[in-house]
Amino acid sequence: MNRIDKELVEGLHHVTLVTSSERVNRIFYTEVMGLRRVKLSVNQDDILHRHLFYGDEKGSSGSVITFFEWPHLVSGRHGLGSPHHLAYAVKSIEALRKWAEWLKRNSVPVSGPHIVGDRASIYIRDPDGFLLELAAETGGEVDAAVLREIFAEEVEVDRITPDMRLSLMDHASPIATDSTLLERFLSKTLGLRRVATRENPHDPSSPILGFGSGDQDFLRYILKPSAQMGFVGIGNIHHIAVRVKGEEEQREVMSVLNSIGIRHSGIIDRFWFKSLYFRDPFGNLLEVATEGPGYTVDEPPESLGEKLILPPWLEPERRRIEEALRLLDERYPAKWPPTYRPAPEKPERVE
Numbered sequence: 001m002n003r004i005d006k007e008l009v010e011g012l013h014h015v016t017l018v019t020s021s022e023r024v025n026r027i028f029y030t031e032v033m034g035l036r037r038v039k040l041s042v043n044q045d046d047i048l049h050r051h052l053f054y055g056d057e058k059g060s061s062g063s064v065i066t067f068f069e070w071p072h073l074v075s076g077r078h079g080l081g082s083p084h085h086l087a088y089a090v091k092s093i094e095a096l097r098k099w100a101e102w103l104k105r106n107s108v109p110v111s112g113p114h115i116v117g118d119r120a121s122i123y124i125r126d127p128d129g130f131l132l133e134l135a136a137e138t139g140g141e142v143d144a145a146v147l148r149e150i151f152a153e154e155v156e157v158d159r160i161t162p163d164m165r166l167s168l169m170d171h172a173s174p175i176a177t178d179s180t181l182l183e184r185f186l187s188k189t190l191g192l193r194r195v196a197t198r199e200n201p202h203d204p205s206s207p208i209l210g211f212g213s214g215d216q217d218f219l220r221y222i223l224k225p226s227a228q229m230g231f232v233g234i235g236n237i238h239h240i241a242v243r244v245k246g247e248e249e250q251r252e253v254m255s256v257l258n259s260i261g262i263r264h265s266g267i268i269d270r271f272w273f274k275s276l277y278f279r280d281p282f283g284n285l286l287e288v289a290t291e292g293p294g295y296t297v298d299e300p301p302e303s304l305g306e307k308l309i310l311p312p313w314l315e316p317e318r319r320r321i322e323e324a325l326r327l328l329d330e331r332y333p334a335k336w337p338p339t340y341r342p343a344p345e346k347p348e349r350v351e
Contacts, residue, residue, distance in 0.1 A: 002259040004191035007213040008252060012169050013243035013273070013289040014053075014064040015086050017130055020071045020234045022050050023334035024127050029054045029065070032106050034160040037305030038295045043068050044270060047314060048324040059295040059304060061243050062168045068238060071332035075129060079230025081283025083174040083237040084222055084350065085123075087133035088166045093120050095164050096136040097150055101157040102164070111343035113147045117198035117208065119170070120147055123347040127338035129235035131347060135170045171210070171220045172240045174284040175227050175350055179209060181281050182221060186211050189256055189278075190242065190288070192219065202346035218242075224350040229283065239277065241287035250276045253288050271311035272297060 019025040029035045038059030043051045046068070055064035065086065078084045090096045100110050100122050112122035119135040120142060126132055142150075176182045186192040195217035196210035206224045210217025219240070232238050244250060250267055257264045257278055265277040272295050276288040298309055308325075310318060 002256060003188040004252060004256055007191055008244050008249045009190050009192060009213055009242045009288075010245070010291075011062050011212075011216060011243050012172065012218050013061050013241040013287070013291075014055075014066050015169065015172050015240050016066045016068065016238045017086075017128075018070050018073060018076065018232060018234050018236055018238055019052070019067040019128050020069070020073075021127070021332065021334045022052060022069050022329075024336055024338055025052060025067055025069070027336055028127050028338075032103070032108065034165060035065070038064065039272070039299075039309060040305050040307065041309050041311075042314070042321055042325075044311065044314070046070075047317060047321055049328070050325060053295065053305065056165075056167045058301065060167075061289075061291055061294075063166075065169070069328075070234070071328070073233045076233030076236030077230045078131075078175065078236060078350070079228050080175055080177065081279075081285075082230030082232050083172060083240060083284055085131035085133055085347070086172050086237065087119075087121070087135045087170040087220075089168050089170040090134050090136040090166070091163055093136050093138065093142065093147070093150060095161075096120055096122060096134060097153070098155055098157045098161065098164055099134050100151060101155050102160065105157065107337065108340050109342035111345060111347055113151050114201065114347065115142075115144050115147060116201060116348065117196070121347075123343040125341045125343050126235070127340065129341050130237075131343060133170075133347070134166075169218070171218050172237065173208075173220045173222055173348070174237075174240065174280070174282065175230070176209070176221045176223055176280075176282045177225050177227050178281070179223055182209065182223075183211075185281055186219070188260065189253060189262065190286075200348055203349040206348075206350055208348070222348060222350055227282075227350055239285035239287050241275070241289040243291060244288055246290050246292075247274055250274060250288050250290065 035054040039053035050069040052067040198208040211219045
């Protein structure tokens with residue numbers, strides 16, 4: 001087998017970033033963004049540092065954003081190998097307007113609203129400086145002038161209302177320099193096709209190439225021929241995971257990677273799912289993750305994320321891990337509230 005000729009990938013599974021502080025990260029993503037922490041664990045490749053998982057109430061695939069806590073790192077920089085931003089889907093423009101007010105109420109600077117293709121979007125930075133987009137479909141019926149009028153209307157928001165709840169990620173945006181190479185690679189290795197090509201209102205020389213399956217483009221690469229190498233640090237995406245049903249589909253991808261000489265990790269058991277890692281031609285780390293067994297395999301749904309959970313093979317190390325985490329917290333004390341960096345006026349511009 002030297003290519004995937006069917007749609008194996010069903011969408012995003014999770015996206016993993018780097019944070020400097022478990023406490024600050026937890027308060028922001030649960031109390032400000034309204035997500036639920038669905039797992040508190042450690043990085044299985046670096047077991048003396050935490051791995052944090054947030055998502056919807058069930059920790060559904062496609063809703064989960066995760067973080068490696070590495071406070072000793074410097075801030076990263078987006079570029080080749082360091083994806084640009086992540087977008088969550090918002091149910092309506094009205095809900096998006098309420099989000100803008102809620103975020104301002106919590107002292108989070110908001111850029112927008114913006115029209116990007118078929119989405120109305122606002123952008124913010126989290127406490128580590130990571131660029132987050134909240135996006136609602138426009139149906140093609142709302143232009144920038146109308147959007148500004150809608151957002152100019154006063155609205156009182158003192159809590160996250162049910163219609164504001166974030167349930168699924170809309171897309172992740174890596175950076176690429178060559179559209180032909182990118183399209184060939186994603187088609188061959190993951191069976192993804194280019195669903196859309198959109199003008200980039202923030203950088204006309206950098207179109208947005210949407211790849212996915214069906215009519216959903218959950219990978220929106222920003223094409224910038226002059227893009228420089230980035231590096232992953234605090235406030236950056238570490239890797240992007242796409243979702244397949246099970247290990248059979250992973251093995252199909254692995255077979256293709258072997259046939260075309262792409263280095264990969266092999267299939268790794270993460271206990272809550274299985275993982276296969278490799279890089280695209282532009283240095284971005286991709287993961288193919290299985291749908292299950294899921295985050296409730298070792299915790300009841302009602303208490304997800306409340307205590308440190310280790311996969312069975314790490315339980316003998318629990319005492320050493322807990323002591324290391326305690327010392328980490330002493331060395332890097334958390335500071336709340338944070339000082340938020342403003343999101344850029346042209347958020348999807350690649351410097």
